[in-house]
Each structure stands twice: as structure tokens, then as C-alpha cells.
Amino acid sequence: MRFTRFAITLSVLLYTIAVPVLEINDTHVFNSDWTPHVRIHEVWQLITNSSLGVLCLWLTWKKGEYLVPSIISLLITGGFLLSYLIKNLYGGSMKYLDGSEKVLFGVNIGVLGFGIAVLLLALGLFLNVRNKQ
Template identity: 70%
Template sequence: MILKKSTITFVILLYAIAVPFLEINNTHVFNPDWTPHAKIHEVWQLITNSAIGVLCLWLVWVKKEFRLSTILSMLITGGFLLAYLIQDFYGGSMKYLDGSEKTILGINIGVLGFGIGFVLLTLLYFRSRKETSLQ
């Protein structure tokens, strides 16, 4: 049970705390090159994802409801991964205007973090389904 709670909490902290920490600065929210319309969408996404994260923490730690928290967290992390995969379609990029990119071992930090998180949540989800069906 503690592994399940810890795994979900780790992923929630990525999207509800780490992402806003990395994006509430001059590269995103306060970027003078961004249009005001893009900025409002960015702040909306940050607030929404963080609020969903708070809900998911409450579900896991208070209600002991793992399935819904896992699914919601998979939607957020998977949504980012899908946006990354189709970035050429809409002209997106994880690179800054100066051509730099935040990476770890040559892998974009968002792809690495959310990729690991999504895989962990997927494993947790299917393991929980298997345990439920065995009961």
C-alpha cells in the first residue's frame, strides 16, 4: 500500500509542483516573447493540473482511492507525452528560443520525468486491476 501511495504521490509532485516551479519564470509565464493569449493558456494549465494534483493527493491519502487518482495522473502525464509526440504537427517544441533545452543524459526532462511517471502509473494501474480481479 505504501509503495502504491508513494508512486502516485511522486508523479503528482512532478506535475503539480515541479512543472509550475520550472514554468513560473521568464521562460514561460513571464516570457516577453509570448502572446498574452498563450500566457493565459499556460497559467490555466498550471492551475488546473496543480488543482487536479491536490485532488489526487486527497483521493490517495484520505479516501484511499487509488484507481481514479492513477487515471487522472495518467491523463496529465500522458497528455504531455502525446503533445510532445505530435509537436511537429502544430509547431511545438521543447527548445527555448535560444535553441537550448533542459535535458538529463540528453533526454528532455519533461519526457524523462513524465515518461517514467506514466510507465509507473501504467504498471500500477494494471497491477491493481489484476489484484482486484483475483479477489
Template identity: 65%
Template sequence: MQKLTVTFSVILYAIAVPYLEINNTHVFNPDWTPHVRIHEVWQLITNSVIGVLCLWLVWKKRDKWISTLLSMFITGGFLVAYMLKETYGGSMKYLDGSEKTLAGINIGVLGFGVAFLLLSITLFISAKKRNKMKQH
């Protein structure tokens, strides 16, 4: 299950997010400053490359622990940024006031929230298995 959970998370942050953000609402947004755009592209490239590393680790090297932690850092980092948005003037709404939601919940919060929860559960289960193996 841990392999599939990591894969699901990577699909979200390394494929879905760039797909949703390489357009005129983000990367090519004429209202964004060039400085903001470079940070956006940097974040997309970094997260996608980390995603490729996580897939290699979990499927080729069979290292579920590090790939799960890295995926938790990325998904959890978004959730923390979302929670702190009021402190720095952030928002998930577009300039026209619209927001991508599903069942009234922002899709980023929903997707990364589910991913972070699943990653946390699989990490907890993995840690319990590791501790049992060390005891025997």
C-alpha cells in the same frame, strides 16, 4: 506502492512544472502573446488542483484507481503533445535553442515518461488484484 507512485507523479506535474515555468521562459516570457500566457497559467493551475485532488483521493479516501487515472491523463497528455509537436510547430527548446535535458533526454519526457510507466504498472497490478477479489 501505488500511493507513492501517484505522489511522485503529482510532485512532478503539480509542483516541479509550475516551479520550472513561472518565470521569464514561460509565464512571463516577453515573446509570448497574452493569449498564450493565459493558457499556460490555466494549465498550471488546473494540473496543480488536480494534483491536490489526487493526493486527497489516494491518501485520505484511499481511492488509488481514480487518482492513478487522473495522473496518467496529465502525464500521458504531455507525452502525446510531445509526440505530436511536429504537427503544430511545438518544441521543448527555448528561444535561445537550449533545452533542459538529463542524459540527452528532455527532462519533461524523462520525468513524465517514468511517471506514466510507473502509473501504468501500478494500475495494471491494481486491476489484477481487483479481478482476483471479484472472483473470490
């Protein structure tokens, strides 16, 4: 249970705090090259994901629930990874307009962070389900 709680909390911190910190600036929300329509979708996504993250933390820490918060967090982090995998289908990119990209160990930080989160969440979910049998 501790591992699952850790996995949920880490993933929630990534998509509830780290992502907004990285995106509420002139590269995303206040990017003058983005249309107002695109910006509203970005802010909507940030608010929705952060709200779901708060719900996940409440379910995990207050209610002792692990299944639903794990699934919600897997959907959010896995949704990013899927959108990254299919980026060529819709012309997406993790590179900024100047061609730069935030990388760590040669891997895009979003892919690295959410990839680790997905692995930890999946392992926590597996351990939690196995322990209940």
C-alpha cells in the same frame, strides 16, 4: 497498494510542483515574447493540473482511492507525452528561444520525468486491478 500510492504521489509532485517551478519564470509565464493570450493558457494549465494533483493526493491518501487518481495522473502526464510526440504537427518544441533545452541523460527532462511517471502509474494501476480480482 504502496507502489500505486508511490506512483501517484511521485507523478503528482512532478506536475503539481516541479512543472510550475520550471514554468513560472521568464521562459514561460513571464516570457515577453509570448502573447498575453498564450500566457493565460499557460497559467490556466498550471492551475488546473495542480488542482487535479491536490485532488489526486486527497483521494489517494485520505480516501484510499487509487483508480481515479491513477487515471487523472495518466491523463495529465500522458497528455504531455502525446503533445511532445505530435509537436511537429503544430510547430511545438521543448527548446527555448535561445536554442537550449533542459536535458538529463540526453533526454528532455519533461519526457524523461513524465515517461517514468506514466510507466509507474501504468504498473501501479495494473497491480492494483490485478490484486482486486
